[in-house]
Amino acid sequence: xxxxxxxxxxxxxxxxxxxxxxxxxxxxxxxxxxxxxxxxxxxxxxxxxxxxxxxxxxxxxxxxxxxxxxxxxxxxxxxxxxxxxxxxxxxxxxxxxxxxxxxxxxxxxxxxxxxxxxxxxxxxxxxxxxxxxxxxxxxxxxxxxxxxxxxxxxxxxxxxxxxxxxxxxxxxxxxxxxxxxxxxxxxxxxxxxxxxxxxxxxxxxxxxxxxxxxxxxxxxxxxxxxxxxxxxxxxxxxxxxxxxxxxxxxxxxxxxxxxxxxxxxxxxxxxxxxxxx
Numbered sequence: 237x238x239x240x241x242x243x244x245x246x247x248x249x250x251x252x253x254x255x256x257x258x259x260x261x262x263x264x265x266x267x268x269x270x271x272x273x274x275x276x277x278x279x280x281x282x283x284x285x286x287x288x289x290x291x292x293x294x295x296x297x298x299x300x301x302x303x304x305x306x307x308x309x310x311x312x313x314x315x316x317x318x319x320x321x322x323x324x325x326x327x328x329x330x331x332x333x334x335x336x337x338x339x340x341x342x343x344x345x346x347x348x349x350x351x352x353x354x355x356x357x358x359x360x361x362x363x364x365x366x367x368x369x370x371x372x373x374x375x376x377x378x379x380x381x382x383x384x385x386x387x388x389x390x391x392x393x394x395x396x397x398x399x400x401x402x403x404x405x406x407x408x409x410x411x412x413x414x415x416x417x418x419x420x421x422x423x424x425x426x427x428x429x430x431x432x433x434x435x436x437x438x439x440x441x442x443x444x445x446x447x448x449x450x451x452x453x454x455x456x457x458x459x460x461x462x463x464x465x466x467x468x469x470x471x472x473x474x475x476x477x478x479x480x481x482x483x484x485x486x487x488x489x490x491x492x493x494x495x496x497x498x499x500x501x502x503x504x505x506x507x508x509x510x511x512x513x
Contacts, residue, residue: 267431269384269409272465274401276472279487282480283473285317290452291470292316294463297450299375302367302441304355307376308474311349315477323349330354368426370440379403379468380475384434403475404468406432411464414443 275284292313295305310327314320327347332354335342347354355374357363363371383402386394393399409432417429423438433439445460452458456466473479 266437267409267413269402269405269432272401272405272408274404274469274472276469276479277399277401279483281483284469286454287466287469288316288473289318290454290456290462291466291468291473293452294445294450294467295375295470298444298463299467300353301356302363302372304357304372304374305353305376305474306355306374307352309350309352310347312477316473320349327351368440372441375471375474377475379407379472382406382434384432401472404465404472406434407468407471408461408464411443411445411467412461 275281275287295303310323310330313323313326318326327349330347330351330353331344332347332351333342334345337343355363357366357371360371380403384406386399386402410430413430413432415429415431417423417438421429421437423429427438427440428442429438431437445463447460448458450458450463456462476482
């Protein structure tokens with residue numbers, strides 16, 4: 237048994253070292269995102285609805301000009317604390333292409349809660365053409381699809397702490413991490429240096445945030461850092477809108493299993509206590 241445990245730990249250490257080496261060799265970004273504090277962190281974390289509403293405001297005022305949110309319907313916004321009337325009013329601000337009509341033609345109409353956020357471009361080719369050949373990605377699942385590798389032994393601890401905030405950490409770092417390129421680093425003309433970018437050290441997206449670009453009604457500081465955190469939290473919600481319910485159900489299941497295990501143990505003792513051994 238001792239030999240088996242030693243072998244397992246050795247293999248785990250070797251795997252972790254291998255992943256760390258591979259990450260260091262393959263990743264070209266030079267900075268790792270900081271682990272930030274989020275209201276939804278941990279097994280009992282929940283979304284901060286005010287922060288999500290601010291994040292929606294940042295998305296609609298800044299990000300929506302280039303990035304789609306195709307898996308989110310307007311009616312889903314009721315989960316952020318908006319009333320049905322507010323959602324209807326918000327949806328009506330968008331123009332949705334529909335059809336065909338009786339004549340076989342497509343037509344435009346105001347959005348309704350059942351509609352999904354429309355793309356700012358008619359197709360991927362148009363998006364790429366308008367952005368120097370790089371089509372802006374859809375942001376619906378971005379917070380789950382992007383996260384910097386954390387290496388050994390942190391990824392082991394993440395299993396027990398239920399760390400799932402790597403995506404928001406990365407998005408925040410990316411949005412606030414634009415810098416002047418060092419003298420010894422060459423970047424392609426028309427790109428912007430960002431040492432947090434996972435796919436390289438420069439990206440085609442210009443710094444999208446600036447001080448005061450979005451007005452907050454609740455008195456929250458209108459800074460680049462605050463904007464970045466708010467929209468990152470919002471994108472975590474778009475990627476996992478039912479996270480709070482999932483955590484609540486998981487906790488109830490664990491409590492049930494503990495009680496059920498105790499009852500099974502007591503039943504076993506009661507049944508076998510009358511049997512001679």
